[in-house]
Amino acid sequence: MEIVRPDSVAGVLDALASHPDALVLAGGTDTMVLVNAGALRPEYVISLRHVEDLKAWNARFIGAGVTYARLEESEIAALAELSRTVGSPQIRAAGTLGGNLGTASPAGDALPFLAAVDATIELVSKHGSRTMPWDEFLIGPKQNALEPAEIILGAHLPDDMPWRTAFAKIGVRQAMVISIASVCVTRNEAGETTVALGAVGPTVLRARRAEMMVSAEKDPDEAALDEFQRLVSEESRPITDHRSTAEYRRMAVGVLARRALERCLV
Amino acid sequence: MNVRLIVNGRTINVEVTTPLSLLQVLREELGLLGTKDACEQGECGSCSILLNGDLVCSCLVMAADADDLEVTTVEGIGTDGNLHPLQRAFVEHGAVQCGFCTPGFIVAGVHLLDQNPVPTSGEIREALSGNLCRCTGYGGIERAIQSLVEGT
Amino acid sequence: MTTRADTEVGVAFGVGESAPRPDGIPKVTGHFAYASDLHAQDMLWGATRRAPHAHATITSVDVGPAVAMPGVHAVLTYDDLPAERFQGQIVTDQPVLADGTIRYWGEVVAIVAADDPTTARAAADAIEVEYEYLDPLTDVDEALAAGEVLREAVAYRGVRDVHGAVVVEATYETATQDQAPLGNEAGIAIPDGAGGIDVYGPTQWTHVDHEQIVACLGLRPEEVRVHPTGLGGAFGAREDLSLQTHLCLLALQSGRPVRMVFGRAESFAAHVKRHAARMYYRHEADLDGNLVRVEAKLLLDGGAYSMTSPAVVANAVGFAVGPYRCPNVFIDGYALRTNNPPAGAMRGFGAVQTGFAVESQMDRLAEELGMDPLELRLLNAIGPGDVLATTGQVITEPLPTREVIESVRAMPLPEDSISSDVRDLPGGTGLTTPSSVVVRGVGYAVGFKNLAFSEGFDDFAEARLTLTPVGIDIHTAAIEVGQGMVTVLEQIARTVTGVESVRVVFDHTSQIGSAGSTSASRQTQMTGGAVMRAAEQLRTEILEHYGAEALSNDGVWRNGELVVSLVEACLEREFSAHVRHRHQETDEPDENGQGNLHVDFAVSAHRAVVDVDPVLGLVKVVKIDTAQDVGFALNPMSVIGQIEGGTMQGIGLAIMEELVIDHGVVRNASFTDYLLPTFLDAPPVEAVLIEQPSSWGPFGAKGFAELPTISSTPAVVAALRAATGKALTRVPVRPEDIAF
Structure with missing residues (x-):
């Protein structure tokens, strides 16, 4: 095996151009699980550990190499909140935003945030860079639009970040747990609301009808919140697996979304 | 390929030809058996080390990618004749039973106290929530760490 | 050197003190050697090939591709087995390698040894195995209907057609729990060059392993030496053989040492589980709450092979009524053969499953009667002189059932306020749950179990103490699994002899006789008892020899003067004492399951306080209070550690730990998905120790370390019922069980 850094x-x-089959290694928190299990035996590894450009982080951009330990300090509430729930302190010290994008698991903790704020994902290759909306990048369970010879540069956040954001995630224990349902809700001063759902569909989802309904409510009352919750559940597309049931996930994601919205209304 | 590791302050060159984890290299190549292998997925903390000062799971670090980095394992924290205060506290407060998780807890605990010398109970429990213990129920571990907090 | 024996003050770190573990420092520095740390010169690496199906016929096996790989030194299948082809500590029914039929997911088809782990793995994978898939039998009721019974155990007492005015009936289930010790299976076997072998592997009882390995290798007993190793936990997972026979076969075949180290996924396949159970219960009481009749049918999923199922089901039956009086009892227990992973021992050993069911029934009965659940328990509680409802035997030893209940009831409850720290709310840092929706519940439960081996088993433990120039060596084959036996054996020897400098030497099977298993809460009383008696004999022998009255680290004392140093005594002659210690005989059960089946018992009580998000079904255990019957706390710190750790395993079973098995295939064989409680799941635990000395345990000590696991699970579920009003008849309680 060869490694370049x-x-x-x-x-x-x-x-990457000279080794199109290379394994691109960032935090290793997903990749090394596969390597340790013998499921991945790379001959050529490109380490991103020393690529400072990927660690860039500002109000408009999060580099793919920014760790969750750093993002825990974000001033954006949902981003800090979700980062605190990623794995364990050890995982957060190594795991990066780019890892969630690269793995593209529907349970990736950062993905509902990126979806809720309509982040765009920038990819670069020898041929230049391209930027695409999150939902063109995340195309299926563990599938993304990354081409061979391309890497993820990072995620761009909108200029007009929403006024309030909130994240919530259910797991069956208090720490170090994979999400069985998660949400990110944003709401701006005008009442415009977005809600993105994790682990309840083949990819992270936006509950567009719920958004539309509640965005029209300047000061949502109980009935509006009930309807919002109902619509979120209805728009989720969960499955039953060894972690939970579709029925529970559908119910829970609605409740989570409503509660996250309530946090944005306070 | 040759990988140069700075392990517990000593520079060690090791030949790595496969994508082995740093955990495997520490244990099988360097004979540093204090770092334990219990899940290979970063879900138990038994293999916790400090990598350039960051607390990480060594099972999730590719050894070849640790070239030129500083690695601190449990062996670098204290020795039988010169225990770190946290190691002594673990023995004195019943934080050790089977002990398989203990090296990981020692590394994570020392890292916590370096970052935050006066952690609250909640901060202790969250900082160590990536380290599983199956024997103690965590009570002895919390008391061991608290004993150093109260001592400051 | 001191000049006066300090006999009044007593020896330091004797019984009753929180003496430190002798292996504590090596464990905190990382120098303690576990099974996975063992190496040998010129060793090979072993690997297994396991079946991916729960039930199948092997239609062909071609080891050719593995044999042809460079660096491969041995490849073995069933046809290569040299002698006895089956193993098992009670019934020898498990093929050492698959015998043509796959009966559970993960069954070992072939084993290989190669120069390095990568080659070994590749060779194992290269073996071509073809299967014809068969429908797995995975449901216990179906297994019973099909007559797939590993053992039926009963307890019939009293009159069948006597009935009570108040009846509660329900079905309870417990899922499969994994011991999940942090140390995975690992070991090494080293040929001795003369046809024999030394094997080091994860074990709780080297001598019972030895019998099986000897038979499977076709060697003479003295040619096989089973050594203890440093263990990263056990909890029952090491009571049955995992990789030891395989290591020996590969080492003898290749003529070289062979090492195996399992990863976590393979570990889940390699050791027995706690039996999943389905339990049909009917309790009847009079209007005052006196139990009149208990009837139950207990179905325990034994999986593919017997393992310790015959003993587990007997225990489930024995404790099916809890520590309560009842004149008419009809319990049918079955350990059933299915195509699920083999079940065996786990802390609590059958009493966990029925403990959950019977305590749930007691709460249900109290509700039906309109009684306080603790009053109902106190009304029916058994103590010395009472008759055990299941076996009819009279309780002759201390049994503080009332005291544990009353003690835990008297402990102060935590403040009512819901935490403002998100870490302590249901859902934690996932921020799922505002404190405004949280509902608190409080629940109680009692645990009850036998100590040491029952049903007429010849239960003994050997210990040999020898005087050395620096102190006393305690030789034993008893296994330290992390629980702290090593410390209490030293404490016992110190207090008895007056010599502080003692150490435990863990002997292999040719060096000393059996100590029995480190299980059944028995080693403190059994090996502890053997050490106590041997220490007494050793002390007497030395003192009589010198006409002296005291010993210390310095030597032998007469009239306050040092007569000889330990060095001088050892030069003069060898002083040692070897004891085989037995507890009082027990009976084999008669056809109704009656008799003095058990030698002794312990009880415990737990109170759990939980906060619940009733909408999402998320739970945070806020506080645990417990009272435990320990006889005498030889090492209070160690006792607390066992209570906290055992309680946590019970909490795990109550709210998160479940091996998800789908048509016999385990779906969550990893620490990512088999969830163990983390530090943030751990509540503070307060414990009251009830010390009513046992007549036969050293210094009155009793075994107790399984009890915290038995009563914590039903206490947590009782608290969840109190908070939610849900019936919750299955553990673990999943979020959806509360939410819907």
């Missing part, structure tokens, strides 16, 4: 995006792309 470039210190620039250009260096990564050079290596």
